[in-house]
Ligand SMILES: NC(=O)c1ccc[n+]([C@@H]2O[C@H](COP(=O)([O-])OP(=O)(O)OC[C@H]3O[C@@H](n4cnc5c(N)ncnc54)[C@H](O)[C@@H]3O)[C@@H](O)[C@H]2O)c1
């Protein structure tokens with residue numbers, strides 16, 4: 405149990421229609437600390453009946469919330485952001501306890517999450533319309549934008565706070581109401597955000613939290629309901645496809661933030677120190693469990709050996725341990741299944757000729773801790789280059805020329821993030837245009853910010869979160885033709 409300055413942030417009930425309570429069935433779900441396998445708390449395990457209650461609450465709350473001015477909604481969102489930052493340490497402790505993220509990263513996620521409320525509190529006030537020069541006398545043509553209505557938001561375990569705020573901030577700023585289903589592994593962060601939402605003045609029914617042990621059943625309710633006009637999902641591509649199909653019958657608006665297979669390319673002309681530091685941060689952030697982690701590291705022949713030696717040494721020096729140790733840099737993986745997937749990909753790569761430069765096995769700490777691992781002699785024939793690793797394993801692939809690097813990088817159904825290191829301005833222009841990804845880091849891997857559009861191409865998703873684009877996902881365009889003037 406995390407030691408909190410404000411224990412009221414750890415909630416064992418969920419919030420629907422402004423009321424904290426349990427599941428109609430009385431069922432509960434245990435929340436486990438991945439660092440030691442111990443139970444932190446239980447939360448309600450809601451079922452379809454509860455989901456319908458949440459949808460009805462959001463529907464009832466929508467007219468009044470949409471009728472508020474953007475400035476009024478913005479004031480509540482900004483107050484929410486202030487409260488999140490006032491409770492940053494507690495929220496980070498809760499987050500680390502249920503997800504395993506090292507303390508410094510958890511604090512960073514809380515601040516990153518809060519930034520979306522500040523950003524969209526302002527963006528909500530700049531939802532402008534248009535006046536179109538009339539095509540005929542006696543008419544006036546106007547374009548206005550209105551909130552889409554009730555939004556279903558479904559979020560993953562790997563960023564249990566920021567993935568919620570990255571959806572709720574634009575949705576609420578636009579005037580929508582929300583039914584949120586957080587990941588079953590990490591519900592405590594969602595419930596703590598809801599506590600602070602109430603304190604910020606968010607009215608009952610505007611945000612409703614559906615914690616559950618049966619995501620499929622809840623998903624079926626959310627996608628089948630004609631009241632839910634928008635689904636905003638962050639998670640795996642496989643689940644995204646399923647939800648996209650299920651949303652077809654009610655023709656829902658969709659935002660899908662899905663999986664990735666990020667290439668990180670190091671060209672001969674790269675700054676070696678910059679490339680090693682950037683690749684280390686990008687690969688091992690959240691112990692490799694982010695959608696934009698480098699999943700394949702492509703290194704040009706001329707710089708390969710120097711990069712491999714420096715990078716492997718830096719990976720080997722990373723401190724593995726629980727978030728309770730503030731010096732920990734690599735936490736546990738989220739589950740035994742996650743470790744099994746990493747081991748499967750590793751053994752396939754080694755069987756096909758990959759060489760382990762460092763790591764390659766479970767950490768002596770036991771549980772789901774895994775050694776930071778670097779492989780070289782990796783080829784595109786290995787499963788590790790085709791699947792999202794979601795663990796602390798860095799596969800190094802060699803390449804000869806620029807065209808080969810781009811071909812290797814684009815050889816995937818994913819298109820979320822890509823990175824490359826080069827100091828050749830012509831190469832920067834050519835490669836940034838040729839890479840088929842929604843986000844491209846050039847000599848930079850710290851790409852996540854509320855001010856820029858986050859999202860992917862191909863099977864990494866639909867739409868963008870953050871930036872001035874993020875609020876459009878929650879707005880309907882209405883064209884008014886005023887005649888007889
Ligand atoms: N693109 C992004 O911004 C982004 C950000 C974070 C994570 N991700 C991706 O998320 C994945 C890791 O997260 P995960 O393991 O939680 O993904 P997941 O798809 O297993 O689960 C994501 C969410 O969907 C829910 N879910 C699962 N099956 C469902 C169903 N049938 N109906 C309704 N909901 C269902 C889960 O309970 C969870 O809340 C990775 O692929 C990662 O790349 C993407």
Ligand SMILES: O=C[C@H](O)CS(=O)(=O)O
Pocket residue numbers: 562563693694695696852858
């Ligand atoms: O897992 C990927 C998330 O989008 C996290 S972040 O936006 O890169 O911080």
